[in-house]
Amino acid sequence: MKVSVTIKDVAKKANVAPSTVSRVLSDSPRISEKTKRKVRKVMDELGYHINYNGRVLVSQSTQTIGIVTKVSSDHSFENPFFSEMLRGISDACHENDYSIYLTTGNTEEAIYQEVVKMVQGKRVDGVIVLYSREGDKVVPYLRECEFPFVMLGKPVEKFGETMYVDNDNVQASKDITDYLITLGHERIGYIGGNSQYEVARDRLEGFRRAMKENGIEIKDELLKNIQTDKPDPEQVAEELLSLPDPPTALVFTDEYNASTVMRALAARGVKLPEEMSVVGFNNTMISRLSAPPLTTVDTQSIQLGHESARNLIELLKYPDTIKKSVIIPTVIVERESCKQRKAENSQP
Amino acid sequence: MKVSVTIKDVAKKANVAPSTVSRVLSDSPRISEKTKRKVRKVMDELGYHINYNGRVLVSQSTQTIGIVTKVSSDHSFENPFFSEMLRGISDACHENDYSIYLTTGNTEEAIYQEVVKMVQGKRVDGVIVLYSREGDKVVPYLRECEFPFVMLGKPVEKFGETMYVDNDNVQASKDITDYLITLGHERIGYIGGNSQYEVARDRLEGFRRAMKENGIEIKDELLKNIQTDKPDPEQVAEELLSLPDPPTALVFTDEYNASTVMRALAARGVKLPEEMSVVGFNNTMISRLSAPPLTTVDTQSIQLGHESARNLIELLKYPDTIKKSVIIPTVIVERESCKQRKAENSQP
DNA sequence: TCCGCTTATGGTATCGTTCTCATAATAATA
DNA sequence: TATTATTATGAGAACGATACCATAAGCGGA
DSSP states (O other), X not given: OOOOOOHHHHHHHHTSOHHHHHHHHTTOTTXXXXXXXXXXXXXXXXXOOOXXXXXXXXXXXXXXXXXXXXXXXXXXXXXXXXXXXXXXXHHHHHHTTOEEEEOOOSSHHHHHHHHHHHHHTTOOSEEEEOOOBTTOSHHHHHXXXXXXXXXXXXXXSOSTTSEEEEEOHHHHHHHHHHHHHHTTOOSEEEEEOOTTBHHHHHHHHHHHHHHHHTTOOOOGGGXXXXXXXXXXXXXXXXXXXXXXXXXXXXXXXXXXHHHHHHHHHHHTTOOTTTTOEEEEESOSHHXXXXXXXXXXXXXXXXXXXXXXXXXXXXXXXXXXXXXOEEEEOOEEEOOSSOOOOOOSXXXX | OOOOOOHHHHHHHHTSOHHHHHHHHTTOTTSOHHHHHHHHHHHHHHTOOOOHHHHHHHXXXXXXXXXXXXXXXXXXXXXXXXXXXXXXXXXXXXXXXXXXXXXOOXXXXXXXXXXXHHHHTTOOSEEEEOOOBTTOSHHHHHHHTTOOEEEESOXXXXXXXXXXXXXXXXXXXXXXXXXXXXXXXXXXXXXXXXXXXXXXXXXXXXXXXXHHHTTOOOOGGGEEEOOSXXXXXXXXXXXXXXXXXXXXXXEESOHHHHHHHHHHHHHTTOOTTTTOEEEEESOSHHHHHSSSOOEEEEOOHHHHHHHHHHHHHHHHHSTTSOOOEEEEOOEEEOOSSOOOOOOSSOOO
């Protein structure tokens, strides 16, 4: 690496003061066009480029936002949903000339330590937390030190004091369940996720409401909250089919699980979608690639990411702005995984 | 945000010099255990935490590595392959206490500008370039300013002077083609990617060699190099089937394309894998989810990422180390997308 | 001609660390 | 006891850019 040219070198060569060079850098109106030209020419000649670290030190702002992921073993990294959020964040950051700083930890504790480091170490101006989980230490920590942050997902507590971006997961889950009910299904299985996560609770709630409002009783054996992120699809399929009165439709919280369980069902001779209708959430490429292509709730992952970054940046610009929350609308994308329920033992 | 406690505050309260505090921070052996204890106690009391920006300025090292992606419209962000490399990089970074800085640009030019900014602005100690493309400006730029970098993918030129991590794509492609040939296939279609990319050229070369060494003539109409990253699968399927003598097997460079074209073929009544064997590259979740599950070359994406980060960090530690290259072995993962070719018009 | 006002620029402290050099205190040696 | 080595700490100059205050030059008005 070549040695670096500093503002002082430029100043010396251009016969001006360092402060003048700094002002040229920020295109201050207090500097004459003539000097600006002169200084810029010298900058070019010397190949000067600003060193951000110097600036950061005095301005106390890094123009960088930190992204906190959930532990990567929770297949967050290989999940296209994560990538798409990242994409949305990335776009918004670019539009506003911000950079991205990523956590790298594999355990809750490691991630927490990294957050402390990046917050206290002033490496970022604000952070986006990509999850909302009960018992999480990161969010309370950020609140306690009054560090600007935005959550992607509804906070576990203190809604009014926290800026967040989310879908209306209760409604979305109710909608997709209603959709199945409209198709004539009544024995609907629900395969949800780890109930530590707010999103899992909301979606279960939505499912419950839809069933209740339609006067359908919820059978416990049809409700599974899968605590691990990589359940055994064979086992899930087996359990469902071995029920005395198996469901005719399934709501999955996770596309990937939906897809693998569908395969397991098909392998057991279940005709999809004729004998089992299946829906899921997120609408990433997983839904498109499933067999049959999955009807899903599009949660607009890119939008989610984009909005959270946009709002964080706004918060950084105007720290006294109110802590609003943004709800991104969801859309049901119909594909080929659902069918009208066949009337069985049809009574005339 | 609360005001921050600096090294000087600690020094004052502990009745020592700032330099002493700094030495305690780095656990220098020149400080007595007694003072260390005293200073650490004060740090705790005041809630002191180091400000990295100060350190960065003097040490001229950020402990951060930059990641340069290809333009995100090339579906890099939604591609699980990208995420998995990122995962590998992330792991290696964490092991070595490095952080990740991500480019956010959408166009080649924007990314180039960002790289210049992060290199000249000293925001990162080194960078990983996640692609190798003809006509790329980023890599020549990094070379020119002698900035430490590692490529993920074989460089277009100057192998000896460039550190890179890659698969042996020629061999991998030859292997997977041989695999099809062993199954009795001769009319094998090849659907490759944008030939600007080194990886696309290598894989085509491997395919050619396998065919040549087996004495099979390559028909031009069976060779497609798809220049866009989102080709129309319907069209590809249509073109293949409307050939006077359609292929019995297909090699895809891209899993996603393989998966969508398979679906299009199935929709046209082609029985998979009986009437058409299909293989692809990368072995992400896409292959697992395809119908039928795709036989692919596992390129070990996590390993690729992990090794590139590890080697970059090594290069940063020992700048004079030779510019080695690392080849990650590939493995063919057999699933259900290939079948022995049926003998047609079998002559006794 | 002098005063005050604006404009363009210079000088320098500052941000929070680290690092070099100096020095006080102690221990080891002659 | 005087002299040298060793150890533990302090003082202060970097690092690179910014921002405040100062000031010189130029100009208009009384």
